[in-house]
Every structure is written in C-alpha cells, then in structure tokens.
Amino acid sequence: QVQLQESGPGLVKPSETLSLACAVSGYSISSGYYWGWIRQHPGKGLEWIATIHHSGDTYYNPSHKSRVTISVDTSKNQFSLKLSSVTAADTAVYYCARWGGTTYGRKFDYWGQGTLVTVSS
Amino acid sequence: QSALTQPASVSGSPGQSITISCTGTSRDVGGYNYVSWYQQHPGKAPKLMIFDVSNRPSGVSNRFSGSKSGNTASLTISGLQAEDEADYYCSSYTSSGTLVVFGGGTKLTVL
Numbered sequence: 001q002v003q004l005q006e007s008g009p010g011l012v013k014p015s016e017t018l019s020l021a022c023a024v025s026g027y028s029i030s031s032g033y034y035w036g037w038i039r040q041h042p043g044k045g046l047e048w049i050a051t052i053h054h055s056g057d058t059y060y061n062p063s064h065k066s067r068v069t070i071s072v073d074t075s076k077n078q079f080s081l082k083l084s085s086v087t088a089a090d091t092a093v094y095y096c097a098r099w100g101g102t103t104y105g106r107k108f109d110y111w112g113q114g115t116l117v118t119v120s121s
Numbered sequence: 122q123s124a125l126t127q128p129a130s131v132s133g134s135p136g137q138s139i140t141i142s143c144t145g146t147s148r149d150v151g152g153y154n155y156v157s158w159y160q161q162h163p164g165k166a167p168k169l170m171i172f173d174v175s176n177r178p179s180g181v182s183n184r185f186s187g188s189k190s191g192n193t194a195s196l197t198i199s200g201l202q203a204e205d206e207a208d209y210y211c212s213s214y215t216s217s218g219t220l221v222v223f224g225g226g227t228k229l230t231v232l
Contacts (some may be wrong), residue, residue: 012231036221038223044226044228045223046159046167046210046223046224047223048214048219048220048222051220059220061220062219063219073134095167099168105155105173106153106155106171106172106213106221107157107169107173108159108210109169109172111166111167113165113166113169120174
C-alpha cells in the first residue's frame, strides 16, 4: 500500500523559508510517477503548488514559481518543498501526493494526511 | 478565485441523487478528458473518487459517476448516504501553464 507522510515545522516566521518533506513508503519514487505538493488555506479550496518526476522534470504553479523549489531524494525515497519569503498568506495545510502523469493518468491517487504550517512571528 | 467553477453547496436527502457541476474552459475541462473528482471529509486528506472524467478507482462505490459535456464536468452521486456528506473538488489537467487546476469545492449536505 502506497503511503505518504509529510514532515516539517508547524510554525515558520514571516520572511523565512518553509521546508517540508514527504516520505513515501510502499512504492519506490524511482519507479515512475510524479510527486506533488498541494495546499489548502483554512476553510478554502485546494491549490496545486508544484510537481516533480524522479528524472528531474519539474512543474511549478506560476503564482509561486519565484519562491518555490521542489526536489527529490531517491536515496531516502522522499521529496521536498521549499517556499521562501513566506507571509501569513502561506498559512495552510500542505499535502503531498502522487501524480500519475501521462503514463499513469493525470490524477493524484495517493495523498499524505497533510501538515498545517502557520506563518507567524 | 479558482480556475474551475463549482457551486458552493448542494444538498439532498438519503436515497436521492445529486449532481455537482464543474465549469472550466477549452484549455482544461473542455480540452482534455482528464477531469478528476476528490472527496474530502473534515480534517482529512482528499480522496480520489473519479478520474479521466468517468473512471472510478478500485474500491470507490459505483454510486459515484462522472461525465462531461463541453466545458462542464459533472459528478453524480446516487443513493445518497450520510457518509457522502463531505466537500467535493473537481480538478483538470490544463494547458494554461499550471499543469493542474482545481475547483473551489462544493459542500454536500445530506439532509
């Protein structure tokens, strides 16, 4: 069974960098699929942030591209998100998820449980 | 403002059927058969219910079905059950530069 688990600080100060990791179990990141981050502001809808393939292909939401870096660590079977210069507007629940892409279908089929990140001094 | 438009809320009584619409453009919903639907219960992660417009993942009840006409996709839930009460989000692949777009979500209330 594929499982994803987010980890990282729950509290980040304004102007600092938010760093999250997503550990994948039950499936090797190197075997295929893409891996992405989605966030959800409190009481709001879902917002796609970025997606990466183990080969290095990356896709970013243009709204955040200048501040976002997504990376993958196949040795740890995990992928990460960095969001710089955060403000209160970045306070949200951050989800990691598996994306099928052209090979396995354009859908997020497995999701992590989500982690709440609050930006506050 | 979300890229895809969904009604904020819908409701229905147990046993009834409801339909949630998801309207986009020719660059997303209308241009590709890559519409997905996700169910989200409070405090939980989204769960994939429908992909590629009308396909159900293994384990999802056949009470859930999807369709598309032009730039509008729809999710229909038949035989409503109390456990169906949740938020539902549509999503589509898009050629507009963002790869994926989501709808604003629809809160389903089972009366």
